[in-house]
Amino acid sequence: MTDKFGKGCHLHLIDGSAFIFRAYHALPPLTRKSDGLPVGAVSGFCNMLHRYVEANTGPEAPTHVAVIFDKGSHTFRNDLYDQYKANREAMPEDLRPQIPLTRRATEAFNIACKEIEGYEADDIIATLSCQAREAGGRVTIISSDKDLMQLVGGGVEMLDAMKNLRIDVEGVEAKFGVGPDRVVDVQALAGDSVDNVPGAPGIGIKTAALLINEYGTLEELLDRAGEIKQPKRRQTLIEHREQIELSKRLVQLDCDTPLDFTLEDLEVRDPDGETLLGFLNEMEFRTLTKRIADQMGVEPPALPEVNTRGGDDAPETVEMPAIDPDSYETVTNADQLAVWIGRIRERGYVAVDTETTGLDEMRADLVGICLATEPGLACYVPLGHKAAEGEGLFATEDLAEGQMAEAEALEMLKPVLEDEAILKIGQNMKYDAKILKRCGIDVAPCDDTMLISYALNAGLHQHGMDALADRYLSHTCIPIKELLGTGKAMITFDKVPIDKATRYAAEDADVTLRLWQVLKPQLHAKKVTTVYETLERPLAPVLAKMEMHGIKVDRDTLSRMSSAFAQKMGALEAEIHELAGERFNVGSPKQLGEILFDKMGMEGGKKGKTGAYATGADVLEDLATLHELPARVLDWRQLSKLKSTYTDSLQTHIHPETGRVHTSYQQTGANTGRLASTDPNLQNIPVRSEEGRRIREAFIAEEGKVLLSLDYSQIELRILAHIADIPALKQAFDEGQDIHAATASEMFGVPMEEMTPEIRRQAKAINFGVIYGISGFGLARNLRIPRAEAQGFIDRYFERFPGIKDYMAETTEFGKKNGYVQTLFGRRIHTPEIDAKGPRAGFARRAAINAPIQGTAADIIRRAMIRMPDAILGLPAKMLLQVHDELVFEVDEAAADEVAEVARGVMETAADPAVRIDVPLVVDAGQGRNWAEAH
DNA sequence: TGATTCACG
């Protein structure tokens, strides 16, 4: 039995979360050498614990000690105030799997490790401090968190371990201007932006302390607020009384947390050398293992076999066992699967790949799951393979022999796939996550080799698995064609024999795991960890949700439009044939060119590389002044486009069960960081022409809801003004002026009041030209003016806004020197062609000038999208679409205005706090029953 | 399969 805690006892309480975050941010993202598991924070945490133990061995040593952690994200404070800690950045994904390891580390040091579901560490610390104080003992809280300062006094002190600074009653008074017993009063008034405690607007710690010292307590102050002399202060306190009282309840720590342990349980214990060294060795912390072994006077345990990979100069190829498809296991029963689950739990991570009947995640069915825990160690769990034998009626209905029941397998895998301590690694995980979501499994946390590759090497190469395996593993994957065939005879994966499927499928998981081991360490070496962790990794689940929601599209509207278009096209076609004097395929540019230039002898026919005449819209527009035929062809083409690409094709994309259209966003599609939308592309629904815009009327909200559209106003020009630092443009944006008119005024010396649409149009073309890496030729063609005149405009523009020319020169220079350019958020876009000879260099140069601007805008809306789900949590709203600078939501009609303001706030502040853009970001909002009305 | 055209930001 241990002695009762009491006089003469000294309790140390360590704020575990503070240790973890300090450790995480102080160290580079180290990974365990043998397998790439992120362990940077664990390493820092262990070092801090070790230093703590070393420093507390003398006569002043504590008699009791515990490390206290937070547990669960929802506490009673969230019930009081739903915005409590709402502005916290989400925990970095590579930190999450390390949290359980810090618990194990604490236990390995044989220090009590305590947490209670639904309570903050601070409340547990408060409760223990109170108990220890009442028992007559001393307490030292190892933390610098000012929220804990209210506990100081009566034998309780704090210790800032970093600065080795003791904080007693005087220390608290120095910080807050009041004693510990009044700290909560001051905090209630001053608020706290970190925890999002509102407080009283305009009152900081200084003023708060002044007021509390004058009135004694917060309650007294609020009751007698009318006596305050300063009118503004008086008004604030009266108006915000409720908010202030709420704030006090938020900052007041709870001394009555129900504990499932006693002070006596926290008695200091000597560490067990074997346990401690075993843990440190398992983490592969060589230095610390050796140091502690030396101190204990024992031999350090031998490190496990380690690959020679890792470190800052991680090589691009890694020694691994050869890929051997014959070595993979087919899992056919629960016992086998249990072995794999054990392996995964032991490892802490697993590469996962799903096999399905198709490429459309909303319609494809699960056929099997592959797992890999180390290079060469992979399996395939077939679940939905159909019996290959048998003709006729029963052939495709029967499941093949030798498969687990799908429900049973998923039930076993679900706890692993959802375990936040087990990292799931995939190649294009969004696909697999959506398939599994439809099976009732929320896969998390995830790492994605495709996204890692994109963060590392956008612009250098594509990021599909076959290409990555070729490049980084020198391995050619089994082509899917070999299993499925091509064209009409193509079969679906469920018809592939299981033995063949195992070879192919398990290889995918094996390759994914290998790619992860090669690519993940490069993130840090190439300084794009932040890009991956803040712009890529957290976006994927947001996109998955949007895609699964889909948007409602009215089939009848589209169908009616298709018929109308068909009718008009028929009439136009007859007219065109009449004008041409013969029948031909209007849809064939080749035939059209021959009619126009050979038969009818029109001037200006230019042939392209293939020997065909160019008949693009700009050519036809010029010819339209001479003859009626090209004008009719333009009309016909517009209708043809609208019909085939939109009104016809969109109908085929309406999901039979949801009645909605589910696009797919390709996160690695555009080199600049923009998304691409496919199957169908919902980022190019017509809007510029009146006729086309009507297609948007078919995109509707559910009954009782509206579509809400928010778009950034001129975001790229604002970013240009910021990056190139153009005072005149910045001022125009600050003042909310019409930016194209302001540009025109500045360039041509026309006062704003006398601006004409024509002059403004020219300035607008130049503004866009600048973003695209302007050239005299390009501007001349766009504005249809002589090249010399266009060049004159550009010269004048550079003269008026000299920063632009500097930006262009510096960016080109940077691209040449480094092989890439970057956005304000550190995203890298590679520019390998910039050193090429000939016209290619021109292309690359302009792309390099454009990329930081377009890419920064893309980063900003990504940040907004990542924050949006939390911001609209609890509101009856769903984010459905992204169109580069626009987000579309579906919202209960009654809540539309509120959601619009919340979402606008998120979008306008999306760059904060990472980047301070010194031009305001402005978001315009619209709502309506359909997308045409909302836009 | 590649080139052409055209829808969007």
Place this chain on the structure above:
DNA sequence: GACGTACGTGAATCAG
């Protein structure tokens, strides 16, 4: 001095 050019996408269609 000539080269040839606006930036970023996806889908449908024709023609080989």
